[in-house]
Amino acid sequence: MITVGYFLIAFGAFFYFLGGLGILRMPDVYNRLQAGTKATTLGSFSVILGVGLVNLDYLPKALVIIAFIALTNPVGSSVLARASYLKGIKPTDKTKVDEYKGGDEK
Amino acid sequence: MNFSVFLVSYFTWMILTSFTDVKELIVGFFVSLVISIVMKKYYRIKFDVKFPIRVIKFVFVYLPVFIWEMIKANFDVAFRVLSPSLPINPGFVKIKTNLKKDSSKLALANSITLTPGTLTLDVKEDTLFIHWISVKTLDEEEKKKKIGGIFEKILKGVFE
Amino acid sequence: MSVVNYIYFILVGFGVLFSFLRILLGPTSADRVAALDTLNVVLTGTIVFLALVFNNGLYLDIALVYGLLSFIETVVISRFLEGKK
Numbered sequence: 001m002i003t004v005g006y007f008l009i010a011f012g013a014f015f016y017f018l019g020g021l022g023i024l025r026m027p028d029v030y031n032r033l034q035a036g037t038k039a040t041t042l043g044s045f046s047v048i049l050g051v052g053l054v055n056l057d058y059l060p061k062a063l064v065i066i067a068f069i070a071l072t073n074p075v076g077s078s079v080l081a082r083a084s085y086l087k088g089i090k091p092t093d094k095t096k097v098d099e100y101k102g103g104d105e106k
Numbered sequence: 107m108n109f110s111v112f113l114v115s116y117f118t119w120m121i122l123t124s125f126t127d128v129k130e131l132i133v134g135f136f137v138s139l140v141i142s143i144v145m146k147k148y149y150r151i152k153f154d155v156k157f158p159i160r161v162i163k164f165v166f167v168y169l170p171v172f173i174w175e176m177i178k179a180n181f182d183v184a185f186r187v188l189s190p191s192l193p194i195n196p197g198f199v200k201i202k203t204n205l206k207k208d209s210s211k212l213a214l215a216n217s218i219t220l221t222p223g224t225l226t227l228d229v230k231e232d233t234l235f236i237h238w239i240s241v242k243t244l245d246e247e248e249k250k251k252k253i254g255g256i257f258e259k260i261l262k263g264v265f266e
Numbered sequence: 267m268s269v270v271n272y273i274y275f276i277l278v279g280f281g282v283l284f285s286f287l288r289i290l291l292g293p294t295s296a297d298r299v300a301a302l303d304t305l306n307v308v309l310t311g312t313i314v315f316l317a318l319v320f321n322n323g324l325y326l327d328i329a330l331v332y333g334l335l336s337f338i339e340t341v342v343i344s345r346f347l348e349g350k351k
Contacts, residue, residue: 006270009270010273010274012311013273013274013277013278014277015180016277016278016281016308016311017278017280017281018180018183018187018188018281019281019285019308020281020282020283020284020285020304020308021187021188021280021281021284022183022187023284023285023301023304024284024285024287024288025192026187026192027194029294029297030196030225030237031194031196032300033225033300033303034183034223034225034239035183035186035187036304037219037225037304038179038180038220039184039187040304040307041176041307042176042179042180044307045176047311047314047315048311048314051317051318055317055321058323058326060121061121061122061323061326061327062314062326064118064121064122065314065326065329068330069307069310070216071216072334073307073337074219074220075212075216075337075341076303076340076341077225077300077303078215078225078227078228079340079341079345080296080299080300080303080340080344081225081227081237082227082344082348083296083344083345083347083348084294084296084347086348087296089294089296091198092196122327122330
């Protein structure tokens with residue numbers, strides 16, 4: 001159990017690293033959000049579950065934090081992507097199609 | 107007083123403090139009672155007869171598919187980030203959904219955000235706007251199947 | 267298990283460094299907020315890990331409140347950016 005927990009922690013740390021790298025390397029804000037959100041969400045799941053498995057007293061609270069992150073993190077990045085689109089930040093030149101044109105008219 | 111709100115807040119209190127300490131249980135009981143009376147009109151949580159079946163479906167059908175898709179998504183992101191040439195082909199697409207309730211649409215949007223290469227931008231009525239990191243097709247049906255096909259079917263059983 | 271501590275803090279240190287570089291470089295304010303959002307999630311996980319390192323359960327409560335506040339912060343800043351054309 002403890003070994004599995006420590007393995008999960010190291011695995012999650014690797015995805016935290018990838019999230020930071022994705023934030024740095026991707027060309028525009030939408031792709032950055034894609035890389036950042038996905039990698040850090042799985043990283044958090046893995047690290048927090050690992051901590052819960054190493055010390056079983058922490059497990060219930062760790063599960064609450066996991067549920068909380070699973071609910072809020074995608075919503076936060078979605079709100080941010082929508083805000084930057086409505087503000088008029090241009091996507092990268094590689095972008096082929098845009099069916100969202102103009103956003104929602106207020 | 108809304109009994110479902112009372113149950114949810116009391117259970118959350120017990121997880122955050124303890125299941126055995128008598129003092130905590132008594133204080134939590136009164137706090138949840140006050141919350142469920144005062145906040146009555148702001149919450150629409152309602153438990154019905156089918157609630158246990160939904161929980162079982164959620165845990166044993168939705169969660170495994172979701173976690174598997176998430177792991178796939180992360181290896182996809184890892185591949186894209188680590189390869190030197192950054193193989194991306196992004197675009198904004200829209201898909202239609204059949205789900206009616208707000209909670210199920212929220213769950214669908216979150217699932218789409220965490221699965222390979224897609225990020226939900228906006229939800230308007232029954233249309234979801236999505237940023238797709240590598241656009242493969244523009245056909246209505248194909249898009250729908252590729253982006254949210256499995257989740258829509260499962261969530262229909264869970265929430266509606 | 268001090269080996270895992272070293273691995274964790276080296277990898278997360280690089281992740282935080284990259285996010286900070288993006289906060290400094292970022293051409294638009296949305297880029298900076300995106301990097302800040304990522305940084306907040308990484309820090310939430312790190313605070314939970316500190317509970318294990320220092321063997322103190324209080325850090326879990328801190329992580330919960332920190333995560334809640336960081337989410338509210340992201341949403342509020344996004345709404346602010348959206349209003350300002």
